Amino acid sequence: MTAIEVRGLRKAYKGHEVVRGIDLEVARGEVFALLGPNGAGKTTTTEILEGHRRRDGGEVSVLGADPGTAGSEWRARLGIVLQDADDAADLTVIEMVRHLAGFYPDPRPPAEVIELVGLTPKAKSRIRTLSGGQRRRLDVALGIVGRPELLFLDEPTTGFDPEARRLFWDLIRELAAEGTTILLTTHYLEEAEALADRLAVLAAGQIVAQGTPAALGGRASAGAKVSWREDGVLRTEQVPDPTPLIRKLVAADTDLSTLTVTRPTLEDTYLSLIGAHR
Amino acid sequence: MSTLTLGVSRGHVELLQFFRDRTAMVFTFAFPGMLLLLFGTIFQDSYDEPGVSASHVFSASMIAYGILTTAFVTMGAGLAMDREDGTLKRLHGTPVSATSYVLGKLFLVLALSVAEAVVLIAIGAFVFGMSLPDASHWLTFLWVFLLSVIACSLLGMAVSAIVKHARTAGAILNVPVVALQFISGVFIYPVTQLPSWLINVAAIFPVKWMAQGFRHVFLPDGMRVNEAAGQWELGRVALVLGAWCVIGLVLCLMTFRWSRPDR
Structure with missing residues (x-):
């Protein structure tokens, strides 16, 4: 109904x-x-x-x-x-x-x-x-x-x-x-x-x-932003799925104490949606 | 819920709100009464008819002014206000019909007009010693009063359609109120002092006929010689006021809007 x-x-x-x-x-x-x-x-x-x-x-x-x-x-x-x-x-x-x-x-x-x-x-x-x-x-x-x-x-x-x-x-x-x-x-x-x-x-x-x-707005499949510090330098990568990247980092014995994984918030999605139509 | 029941319910809250708004109450009621006291005291004209003073003429004529204030101005300004503060929009989102809303306003206007007439007649009788009429004249009073209130209310509603902001409503509505009183024998009496074309203009509008009807009710019959036609012309009073009721209704049906026009 x-x-x-x-x-x-x-x-x-x-x-x-x-x-x-x-x-x-x-x-x-x-x-x-x-x-x-x-x-x-x-x-x-x-x-x-x-x-x-x-x-x-x-x-x-x-x-x-x-x-x-x-x-x-x-x-x-x-x-x-x-x-x-x-x-x-x-x-x-x-x-x-x-x-x-x-x-x-x-x-x-x-x-x-x-x-x-x-x-x-x-x-x-x-x-x-x-x-x-x-x-x-x-x-x-x-x-x-x-x-x-x-x-x-x-x-x-x-x-x-x-x-x-x-x-x-x-x-x-x-x-x-x-x-x-x-x-x-x-x-x-x-x-x-x-x-x-x-x-x-x-x-x-x-x-x-x-x-x-x-x-x-494709938020679920928008991928993720992975950031970490390596030798004091901030590294950021945008990937569809963070799993392989993180696995690789672990395998390389990278220090992951600063690791963050962020997906787009509703606000990010919203702003990009209305931004494209201004 | 019937249209009438909801109209009564609307009338109840209209009255509650009116009496709680001191400013509106004082100005609506006090202004015609104050003018009557001033005019009746200042002007000392006398007429061929013994025992009639200018104060009696003003007491009778100014009932028309009272109705213009309580019906025409209250209705016009009230509607403009209701459009602005969301009252109309709120009601339009409920099962209440436009007829119930207007009925509520009419109940308010009728109650205010009765109270205003009582105030003016009491001033005439107790302050200026105007004698009160017999039963058959009261009957005439009743229909002149009702036709006047209905015509003025509907015309007030119709005029409110051209009022853009509620704060300017009072000013706009008072232009015809004041102008028509000068040419309709309310402020200036006998009206025969005016140029005849101006008298003819006044005869198109309801105010002249309202005032004439009320003078018939409260003044001795001999005073009819001071009217424009030398007669009370009650038939014409009924005809013109009735016609304005119909015109007012048609204008309202054409112009009534629940919401402000599109931006």
């Missing part, structure tokens, strides 16, 4: 094409991350899938419906975590969560959602008094209060401190374990690596690589 299916998606703003033929498929229950630099088309793509923006071309199916025409029953199955909302500043946290819960046929209990995002001590505070990170956690609470089948998270942890980010990751893993499909856009590679089953890298409106975090 697919949750999201996209074929040849296109979108231009004033003649400038920002999404240039994207194909995507996200399975039910999957956590899928969209990575890419600013301006790559992540937010535009997400907004088209959410039904917030019209597309210029291509086919899109989200939970079996076309977001451009789907109605309120379809929306009741989605959760959208906004990126930069500043609304309801004069309501309290509990008032706003309760208000949104009232829109859905089978909502989570408001107090439970607030506990889930760690805002219980702030439940009765006006939203305008929340810190940036607390405000984003409220956005998450509002996104999940309707028990969505599919959750959109557009750069959800921007402005979080490291501890809040870890707690947020735990929450996402919990939701995923309950079977929620999650589409995540993020700048943070370690976030994508920690959460996503699969990911796609967007650059200049196109998908330049797609796969599991471990195998993205």
Whole structure:
């Protein structure tokens, strides 16, 4: 079963094409991350899938419906975590969560959602008094209060401190374990690596690589960099498989106390992917 | 969840937010009341009709000003604000319909307009000694009031479509509010002092008819000679205000957008 299916998606703003033929498929229950630099088309793509923006071309199916025409029953199955909302500043946290819960046929209990995002001590505070990170956690609470089948998270942890980010990751893993499909856009590679089953890298409106975090962009078969010091001189060799080289070094009785073997990190792979498409 | 239930739920949070925002509350309510107190005290014109003072005329006419503030400005600025702070985007991502959202705003506007009218009528009655009308005139008040609130709300929504930033909304919306009051017999009365072409321009817009309707309700019948036509023209009041409700609705349906236009 697919949750999201996209074929040849296109979108231009004033003649400038920002999404240039994207194909995507996200399975039910999957956590899928969209990575890419600013301006790559992540937010535009997400907004088209959410039904917030019209597309210029291509086919899109989200939970079996076309977001451009789907109605309120379809929306009741989605959760959208906004990126930069500043609304309801004069309501309290509990008032706003309760208000949104009232829109859905089978909502989570408001107090439970607030506990889930760690805002219980702030439940009765006006939203305008929340810190940036607390405000984003409220956005998450509002996104999940309707028990969505599919959750959109557009750069959800921007402005979080490291501890809040870890707690947020735990929450996402919990939701995923309950079977929620999650589409995540993020700048943070370690976030994508920690959460996503699969990911796609967007650059200049196109998908330049797609796969599991471990195998993205040929990462699994990219080989390794072997370094060691020999007679005080740093030696480095790039090899597809380090085993024969190391065996040779051992056989030659080389001093290996400084030996390092490094494979490309997700960040290296990502940077080389988007670098090639600038 | 029905459209009406969700509309009531929206109206509830709209009211909560409005009353918690002290600045908006003070300026929305206090401004027309303050102007009425000033105008009613400063201007001492008298008319052929015994017992009627300028303060009574202002008390009646300025209910139109009150509604312009609570309906037209509140609606227009509120919508621009909701578009800017993410309220509309948030709601569009939920099962709430545009109709429920607008219903919520209308409940807010209706409550504010009733409160504003009460304030202005109370000032007229207790400060300036304006006598309150009989039952049949209250009935007229009811329909003039409702048509005025609906027309002004819908037009406020429609105008908000051309407002780019919420912080400029108040300034933009107050241009027609102030200009129309000068030519519609609210600030300057009798309106027959104005050049006739200006009176004709005013007759196209709702404000003249709102003020005229409220003067009919609160002033003695003899005061009708001071109106542009020498008559209260209630039929025409209903017709013009009704027409503006329809025009406002059509404009809203044409211009309402959940999100800001594409970058």
